[in-house]
Amino acid sequence: MSPYEASGIPAQMYAVYSGFALVFGLLVGSFLNVCIARMPEDRSVVHPPSHCPSCGHGIRPTDNIPVLSWLLLRGKCRDCGATISSLYPTIELLTGVVAWLLFRRILPEPSHLDLAHGAAFVFTFSIAAMMIAQSFIDLKHYIIPDEFSIYAVPYAVAAAFGLTWLGYPEALSWRESVLGAFFGGGVLLSIAMFWKLVRRIDSMGMGDVKLLALIGAVLGPWPALPFVMFGSVFLALFIALPIGFLKTRRLNFALPFGPFLGLASILWMLHGTELADLYYPGWREVSQVFFGM
Ligand SMILES: [Zn+2]
Numbered sequence: 001m002s003p004y005e006a007s008g009i010p011a012q013m014y015a016v017y018s019g020f021a022l023v024f025g026l027l028v029g030s031f032l033n034v035c036i037a038r039m040p041e042d043r044s045v046v047h048p049p050s051h052c053p054s055c056g057h058g059i060r061p062t063d064n065i066p067v068l069s070w071l072l073l074r075g076k077c078r079d080c081g082a083t084i085s086s087l088y089p090t091i092e093l094l095t096g097v098v099a100w101l102l103f104r105r106i107l108p109e110p111s112h113l114d115l116a117h118g119a120a121f122v123f124t125f126s127i128a129a130m131m132i133a134q135s136f137i138d139l140k141h142y143i144i145p146d147e148f149s150i151y152a153v154p155y156a157v158a159a160a161f162g163l164t165w166l167g168y169p170e171a172l173s174w175r176e177s178v179l180g181a182f183f184g185g186g187v188l189l190s191i192a193m194f195w196k197l198v199r200r201i202d203s204m205g206m207g208d209v210k211l212l213a214l215i216g217a218v219l220g221p222w223p224a225l226p227f228v229m230f231g232s233v234f235l236a237l238f239i240a241l242p243i244g245f246l247k248t249r250r251l252n253f254a255l256p257f258g259p260f261l262g263l264a265s266i267l268w269m270l271h272g273t274e275l276a277d278l279y280y281p282g283w284r285e286v287s288q289v290f291f292g293m
Pocket of ligand 1: 052053054055056057077078079080081082
């Protein structure tokens with residue numbers, strides 16, 4: 001009997017669970033919209049309940065269904081007809097899809113439906129959701145909230161400890177998590193300080209430093225951290241630089257870096273090991289030599 005048959009969970013139940021992950025992601029995406037709108041202004045994310053920014057009318061629970069409500073209302077407020085940005089359903093859909101993909105990645109088979117894998121999914125998705133929220137906040141306001149970066153480091157270290165204790169096979173040890181936070185924050189901090197000394201400019205915001213500390217704590221120091229750092233620079237060079245240059249005709253424009261760090265980390269969560277094998281097959285030997293793991 002395969003472990004899947006032994007688990008007694010029929011394949012239909014697995015499909016239902018991955019559907020739950022999608023719906024859960026859509027609902028979290030709806031909450032992220034509130035965070036993105038309110039956190040940069042230091043407003044509470046729970047009170048008051050959502051209302052139309054144009055007319056102030058409260059949004060009815062039936063008009064607050066992720067994606068669907070926006071489509072049914074054709075992107076307009078039911079009370080005053082003001083346009084509702086298509087960014088809202090986009091973020092809901094994006095968060096839902098990321099939740100579904102992470103579920104399929106962390107629990108690829110019905111036999112994985114247990115507490116350890118479930119907890120790993122909830123933790124990884126919570127970090128992915130923070131990455132989505134900070135990306136859109138950084139794009140709009142050029143800040144990364146501490147709640148979604150440095151303040152979440154103890155949560156990541158505790159999760160590494162908890163997931164190891166639960167027996168999740170791909171869990172980081174809490175030591176790796178601490179080391180990741182230290183390297184993530186430390187490496188960027190050194191680069192930023194170097195540029196400040198050499199060229200007397202602030203090349204990077206401290207927000208990026210604090211964000212990379214969290215990414216290191218979640219994904220570990222090796223091989224994830226170098227991948228996320230090079231990957232985000234690569235994405236920025238090939239996506240943002242041409243767009244920014246066409247818009248400003250200059251090469252030294254302000255570039256929010258949070259979205260690229262966020263995107264590279266979510267890519268790592270989904271396909272990390274495969275990407276490392278593809279671009280640097282020698283990474284396992286380096287692990288052996290330097291980390292003994
Ligand atoms: Zn309105």
